Amino acid sequence: MGLTLLATTHRVAPGLLTWKAWDALRSAGRVLTRPGHPLLPYLRDAGVSAEETAVPDPAALVAAAREAQVVWIAAPEGDEDLMRAVGALVVTDPLDVEVLHGSYDLPGARLLDLVAVMERLRRNCPWDREQTHETLVPYLLEESYEVLDTIETGDYGALREELGDVLMQVVFHSEVASERTDDTAFTIDDVAAGIVDKLVRRHPHVFADVAVSGADEVNANWEQIKAAERAAKSGADASALDGVPMGQPALTLAAQLQRRAGRMDAPDELVPTAGDTGDDLGIRLFALVREAADRGLDAEAELRAVSRVFRDRVRAWERRRAHG
Numbered sequence: 411m412g413l414t415l416l417a418t419t420h421r422v423a424p425g426l427l428t429w430k431a432w433d434a435l436r437s438a439g440r441v442l443t444r445p446g447h448p449l450l451p452y453l454r455d456a457g458v459s460a461e462e463t464a465v466p467d468p469a470a471l472v473a474a475a476r477e478a479q480v481v482w483i484a485a486p487e488g489d490e491d492l493m494r495a496v497g498a499l500v501v502t503d504p505l506d507v508e509v510l511h512g513s514y515d516l517p518g519a520r521l522l523d524l525v526a527v528m529e530r531l532r533r534n535c536p537w538d539r540e541q542t543h544e545t546l547v548p549y550l551l552e553e554s555y556e557v558l559d560t561i562e563t564g565d566y567g568a569l570r571e572e573l574g575d576v577l578m579q580v581v582f583h584s585e586v587a588s589e590r591t592d593d594t595a596f597t598i599d600d601v602a603a604g605i606v607d608k609l610v611r612r613h614p615h616v617f618a619d620v621a622v623s624g625a626d627e628v629n630a631n632w633e634q635i636k637a638a639e640r641a642a643k644s645g646a647d648a649s650a651l652d653g654v655p656m657g658q659p660a661l662t663l664a665a666q667l668q669r670r671a672g673r674m675d676a677p678d679e680l681v682p683t684a685g686d687t688g689d690d691l692g693i694r695l696f697a698l699v700r701e702a703a704d705r706g707l708d709a710e711a712e713l714r715a716v717s718r719v720f721r722d723r724v725r726a727w728e729r730r731r732a733h734g
Contacts, residue, residue, distance in 0.1 A: 412506035413475035413482065414438070415493055418449065420486035421519040425452030431512030432456065439478030442466065447483055468495035475505060525598055528581045532589075543586055550579045562714065611635065633673060650674050661710040664699040 414434050418427070427435075427449075435441055435458045443449065445462040453460045460483070466474075471492075474480050484492070493509065500507055531538040553575040560568045584598035612635050614620035615628060622628050640648040650670045656663060671680070681700075684690045702709040 411476055411479060412508065413472065413480050413496065415489070415496070415507070415509045416481050416483045417488060417509060417511050418484070418486055418513045419515050419519070420448075421515050421522050422513040424448040425455075427512040431510060434481055434510055437479070438481040440474065441481045441483065442471075442474075443483035444485060448486065449483055465489070465492060468492060468499055472496060472499050472505060475507075524577065524581055525585075528578070528585050532585050538582075541582070541586065543583060546579065546582060546586070550576070550583075553579055562711065563718075611639075659710055661695070661699055661713060664696050665703060665709060668700055668703060 416431060416434065418424075418431075435453065436456070441453070441458060441460040442463055443460055444465065447460075447462075450460060450462070466482070471480070471482060482489075482492075496507060533539070553572065557569070557572045557576055560566070560572050580601065581598055584596065584601050587595055588597045589595070610617045612632055613628075614631065614635075615622040620631065622631065637648075637650065640650070640652050644652060650673065651667060654663070654666050654670065658666075682693055682696060684693055687693065699709045702712060
């Protein structure tokens, strides 16, 4: 005699149970679960007779388990209160009680919860329902910069939360896109499939039989593959500068354009000079970006670092002034 509390996860399709779980179900004297449990159709298909009942009184469940081997199939979200109550009852009057996990979350399983939450918010929250790709842009930028700030300041304790905010924006945009009825519609699965295909395609040294000697050769192969992708997409009009977002911060934009041009050994005479624009300030900034790259520095990051020092000094000055 004994009691098995069978726990499953709702993030795995019902019926995908471990062999040990199925063995416990088939050999039990009684199998009990709530009415409408998602496992019920699969139990019937497997020839397992289950009794549908409301959550039993813990004492009654323990009493039944003293007369037969009982399996209680917990709700997908768990029955922690019932399990604790059963545990308290058998302390003074022992009974063989086992908590058996019939299915486990795979890595990434909680992403399913995020998708489900976002779908519900889109349906039921007036603010979320009104959002479009365009209205969400400021939030995506803001959340991305907050990730950057946590990394640059070394606040890794906050990084998980900030990455979650960025991930939510990706899921949000995907949910908005899934509602369209034309050929621009896509789902979060399409987004994931696209990046998986791209990563596999661009890492033939991992997923195919290409051999590399080190990181430099990986980078070279990466650029060749990207060039082939651009050519396939744009044909004769393909450019190494395709895909460079012109809306990004200006220092980062200049650095990216210079990197791409440098990979093609673009001649120096293409670099803007005095007279190409209305003022030479932009020319000097462009040159500083190039100087930073030559020194192995990121001009955007360097300017942010100086800006943080300035911010801290201004705040300290304000405090001193406030206190006389």
